[in-house]
Amino acid sequence: MMCDDLQIAVIGVGGRGGVADYAHRPGKGSRLVAGADINSDALRAFAKRIDSDVSLYDDYRQMLDRRDIDAVFITSPDFCHEEHAVAALEAGKAVYLEKPIAIDIAGCDRILEAAYRSRSKLYVGHNMRHMPFVLKMKQLIDDGRIGQVKAIWVRHFISYGGEAYFKDWHAERRFSNSLLLQKGAHDIDIIHMLGGGYTQRVHAMGALTVYGDVTDRRKPEEKPQIRSIPDLWPPAHKQDSIQPLMSKT
Numbered sequence: 001m002m003c004d005d006l007q008i009a010v011i012g013v014g015g016r017g018g019v020a021d022y023a024h025r026p027g028k029g030s031r032l033v034a035g036a037d038i039n040s041d042a043l044r045a046f047a048k049r050i051d052s053d054v055s056l057y058d059d060y061r062q063m064l065d066r067r068d069i070d071a072v073f074i075t076s077p078d079f080c081h082e083e084h085a086v087a088a089l090e091a092g093k094a095v096y097l098e099k100p101i102a103i104d105i106a107g108c109d110r111i112l113e114a115a116y117r118s119r120s121k122l123y124v125g126h127n128m129r130h131m132p133f134v135l136k137m138k139q140l141i142d143d144g145r146i147g148q149v150k151a152i153w154v155r156h157f158i159s160y161g162g163e164a165y166f167k168d169w170h171a172e173r174r175f176s177n178s179l180l181l182q183k184g185a186h187d188i189d190i191i192h193m194l195g196g197g198y199t200q201r202v203h204a205m206g207a208l209t210v211y212g213d214v215t216d217r218r219k220p221e222e223k224p225q226i227r228s229i230p231d232l233w234p235p236a237h238k239q240d241s242i243q244p245l246m247s248k249t
């Protein structure tokens, strides 16, 4: 049977991989047909939630060899983006790449060069640019309702708490560069969008005041992100180790 739908694959099907589910619209233009992940539980959960014929791969390269796949969502951790995106673009796939593009400038340049050489489409997942409240702010600014923008102030909240980011790979320099890039990428992007320009000079101060002593952060291949629980304190402990600690008190 001929299939006119755009055939889409996902690298990194757990966690943020869920964003690809929106593209699963069989018979309406696009469908998910394959997923690759290093975590077999994540692959099983992906197959279950898609609930149609999807192929599963523990090696993303085999998936990219398939000529019937048109586009790829890359929702793997940041430090994998360079390898995965270059491979997908060079395989001629259109790519939705989660932010940040890569964890260093050389990695970003390699991805952009691969897109340029292959002429494959590349879209970076700065999804906040599409959020209604951001679009409303942009409209108010563009309409001149607040005059010239002099300053933009951002406070970044995580609705499910800091544990999820400070106790796994997100907070490890070798996997993400920094949380300023990993999480602040959203804010910096929106500041640029609303301010109508790009950063030229930076003054900064900061310290590892709360989570700096955490020494056993979860690796990318370990369990998925953890959600905060209100009693999880002190922050140097992993969620697993908090039970005996709390039961002593």
Ligand SMILES: NC(=O)c1ccc[n+]([C@@H]2O[C@H](COP(=O)([O-])OP(=O)(O)OC[C@H]3O[C@@H](n4cnc5c(N)ncnc54)[C@H](O)[C@@H]3O)[C@@H](O)[C@H]2O)c1
Residues within 6 Å of the ligand: 011, 012, 013, 014, 015, 016, 017, 036, 037, 038, 039, 042, 060, 075, 076, 077, 078, 080, 098, 099, 100, 125, 126, 127, 182, 220, 221, 224, 225
């Ligand atoms: N735009 C947004 O709002 C938003 C929100 C959350 C995450 N993200 C981005 O999505 C990406 C994933 O973040 P996450 O929090 O879901 O991470 P995660 O640790 O949950 O990983 C996502 C999936 O990738 C898999 N994975 C890990 N290493 C892999 C490898 N080498 N090859 C294939 N799969 C691999 C994991 O097993 C998991 O299933 C990050 O780049 C992050 O910045 C974006």
